[in-house]
Amino acid sequence: MIINNGFIMDPAACRSYTSDIRIRDGIIEQISTHIEPEPSEQVIDAAGLTVAPGLVDTHVHFRDPGFTHKETIHTGALAAARGGFTSVICMANTSPTVDNVSVLTDILARAGKEDIRIYQAACVSRSLKGQEPVDMEELKSYGACGFTDDGIPIRDAAFLYSAMEKAKELNVPISLHEEDPSFIKNNGINHGNVSDELGIYGSPSIAEESLVARDCLLALRSGADVVIQHISSGRSVNLVRMFKAQGASLHAEATPHHFTLTEDAVLKYGSLAKMNPPLRTEEDRLAVIQGLVDGTIDIIATDHAPHSKEEKARPLTAAPSGITGLETSLALGITSLVRPGHLTLMQLLEKMTVNPAKLYHLPAGKIKEGEAADFVLFDPEECWTPDEYASMSCNTPFTGWKLYGKVKMTICRGKIVYTEG
Template identity: 50%
Template sequence: MLLIKNGRVIDPKTKFDEIADVLIDGKKIVKIGRNLSAEKADVIDATDKIVAPGLIDCHVHFREPGQTHKEDIHTGSLAAARGGFTTVVMMANTNPTVSTVETLREVLAAGAHEKIHVKSVATITNSFDGRTLTDFEALLQAGAAGFSDDGIPFTDAGKVREAMQKAVEFDTLLSLHEEDPQLTGVLGINDGKISHHCGFNGAPTVSEYSMVARDAMLALDTKARVHFQHLSAGESVAVVRFAKNMGANVSSEVTPQHFSITENAILSHGTNAKLNPPLRRQADIEKLIIGLKDGTIDMIATDHAPHTHDEKNQELQKAPSGMIGLETSLALGITHLVAKGHLTLLELLEKMTINPAKVYRFDTGYLAENGPADLVIFDANESREILADFASKSSNSPFISDSLQGVVKYTICDGEIVYHEV
């Protein structure tokens, strides 16, 4: 048994927010209350700490199979645990892509060896060809958490509609990466003053929100469950809000980097600030934050995308897009949203626990007696400089050397301590 004493226990599902103890036996929480005791229980003193549901990240790239020089399921899981995450959903843009039952079973079998819950989507189209839909029924039976061609935008509207109709048939979720390649120059950099200063056209906001608008209306038409990944443009937030008000069954996410830093980070951090979709302007950040406040944006997801130093150490136009994020996500949320008064701590945790669980229909993301013993314990007031000593294999982060508020002390999954700050 494990007894967590005197922490500020926050459950976003029930809005519970009190100083309390949590008693864990096996994989379940057996009691939440005050002055609890249990013989032979290991005790964690959580005085002045937050005790919350284990964080959930529904958008990570663990690069296995095929690109394990960047990351693998084991090192990605270690990074997740260090960041307070007990459940992650891997994207399917591996090599080979997760388009067959065989590949899906391989990655899920590897994930089953880890100490956190590792889930995976399958691709919408076979090997990201944009034309041939995968076998949704067989992949769902094999354990797919949903479907996404993340990394490759879906340009054929007719095929998108067909995929949505198929998703309705099998009551599953489609997660979409929205960037129209016909409207972009160099990917990974916002089209504006920075890209023009660098001598090229980048990716304009319209390349994102035009596809969000198209697919939001297709979702309305088909009644499909559709999730919009990593919104970056203020106009995209307005489109999603409009679609929700019309009755479309859509949800959306934002990454910590997109609400924390602007396109100016390219000048100071170079390729480590090159992302798809790109970092935008301060005006976009302000609209993303409004979307988080009013519920238009349902969740925060990292889009954890490891690359090696050599891959990133190229000229801006050639380097791959993406950054790691699991180990800085919570601290960025506390630093840029909670400490600045945009969200309460409970509201931030809602975006990182129960909301992603609801979208993906996972039975986790909450604290309750007889509920899952997946928890994070963190100090919301302690600040720390981010060093390049990540559990991830990669260190492609623009936040190295930043001082961020919020430090994870323990991560507990299925009642076992899977990370403890040394």
């Protein structure tokens, strides 16, 4: 296969240029101008398109096993490919949870049959209860790429510190869901003006900030690669910034919904704008963007969290939290961050490709001879409206939005895994 005349953006090298790319056996064989195709080679005309490394999402829920009425490994892979993602990391809060080798190897065996690269994080604690540690060394040896109790905070600081020390020893990230439930009466909705208007007590930002403060200190002391997941509060961003300056190996994820929306979206979209942690104030949203700008937040992740229409149709306080995001992530980054001038397109791609690939030691994020032939081809200027999805679920407030940046083709291991139309 030859990708012909594309505008290549390589955030790993911070270079952009127009060139051809020859792919053979799933590897980038040659990057050069005017590559002459052989008779057997497929030629893809990429004139007018940006060619970037396949996107990498460190935080998705494919709901398999246990909740396959919401999503399956297969439909999740289709949604990822449609959004330009060639590598994703699934969270461990399945049923049964990924706290043992049997569940882990079953998921990885089925994931290996899909067209994109699907990785699996394992639990930090047995059954996500925060009490009994998993065998991290064994789980890593069977393919776990990291550890997280995502969906549930780890409340025992000494337990978490021990897990961080083990993660450092194994050279894998440990990712944390930062919401102290003792502060929360109704999750998924920020405690503030909107919750007051709705007559409920929601989830105040201190629920996140208190655990972020503790865990930044534990990260500093342990030396582990610690990921603050789906950061939502401006104070949390400041805490990560402060502890990174002291030498902590901290990383932070920002989701497209947290840098695009505020708590006001709950009034318009109801349960479609309900997620954990919740959408917060405009001040918080701008602080998240500033964290992306100055590098405090180094990863953009979707927290793709599918739910059925019936579940999201429940009353606001009874509906589950979470929104889908794989198919709109790149466009929201371009629409909310690049077009307003907060980030360059190269900076956006860095946070969606090479940074997450480096953190998780994945064979992704580079456009270089000898590297994996994983690409997304997209038009950053094309305006489009999301109205149908490859995911089984469509619980997103972004349906019908005017977005910029349209994925035209996704290539993984040198194979076309999605093409528009």
